[in-house]
Ligand code: PEP
């Protein structure tokens with residue numbers, strides 16, 4: 643349920659109303675937008691009488707929200723959310739370019755990639771330390787050592803770092819990581835999402851291989867319900883019957899999510915297509931469709947990468963991409 647307040651309501655009356663609602667056991671989310679002040683109600687609102695609320699002096703109108711996601715809903719928070727991560731910002735017109743290797747492999751590799759993506763215009767560095775691999779015999783990542791190398795790369799370049807967590811027991815290791823990534827395979831690990839809701843740091847949630855947009859928004863809701871509002875969503879391709887690409891980038895998810903939610907959305911063209919030659923056109927398509935950022939895999943030596951080499955751009959290719967992204971953004975700017 644959302645309550646839209648009349649212009650220029652006295653703060654005392656707003657406090658009185660929110661206090662009364664909270665005493666009924668209802669969660670209250672106050673959003674002061676440019677044009678309107680809105681109170682979003684979360685929890686069991688079946689006992690709240692719409693007509694009584696509408697009868698109050700300060701209330702303009704009351705509507706029930708039919709969608710199961712509340713905190714993530716744009717109706718609760720009409721303005722875009724801007725997520726800040728170690729100096730970088732994403733959402734509300736701030737564009738994030740998140741780049742780096744699939745997995746951290748060595749100090750030389752991560753430092754070189756970090757320096758080169760930074761020079762090309764990246765705003766955050768990605769790198770997997772814990773890798774969710776389909777085969778247990780494949781490289782599983784460097785673990786804590788990988789996170790330490792990312793911290794070193796951050797120290798060297800100033801780029802905030804993004805890395806994937808696989809389970810809640812790893813949380814203490816992520817204390818200094820700027821953005822915690824929840825991978826596609828963990829999108830519905832509800833215990834993990836709940837634990838991330840207790841943190842006060844940005845969480846980037848990737849859409850599952852076979853999950854709907856609504857399910858992605860419900861995963862965001864798990865984190866937000868715990869009080870952590872710093873959520874970034876990521877469209878990274880879904881599984882379809884098509885086999886020429888690793889997955890199918892669902893470009894339509896971008897404007898759909900942006901309509902339904904105030905949270906920033908990034909696109910990951912690398913995992914969507916699985917082939918470096920398609921990454922640039924898909925990235926540009928996602929930017930044209932309104933993405934607030936991109937997450938792109940970049941490796942200094944893709945042919946010898948320990949994970950996802952075929953879909954990794956070289957630093958030179960990434961440099962060319964950032965230039966094109968800039969031009970597309972100028973064309974589609976409102
Ligand atoms: C990744 O970002 O390296 C990754 C494993 O992504 P996804 O969860 O989208 O497969």
Ligand code: MN
Pocket residue numbers: 744745913939949950
């Ligand atoms: Mn990867």
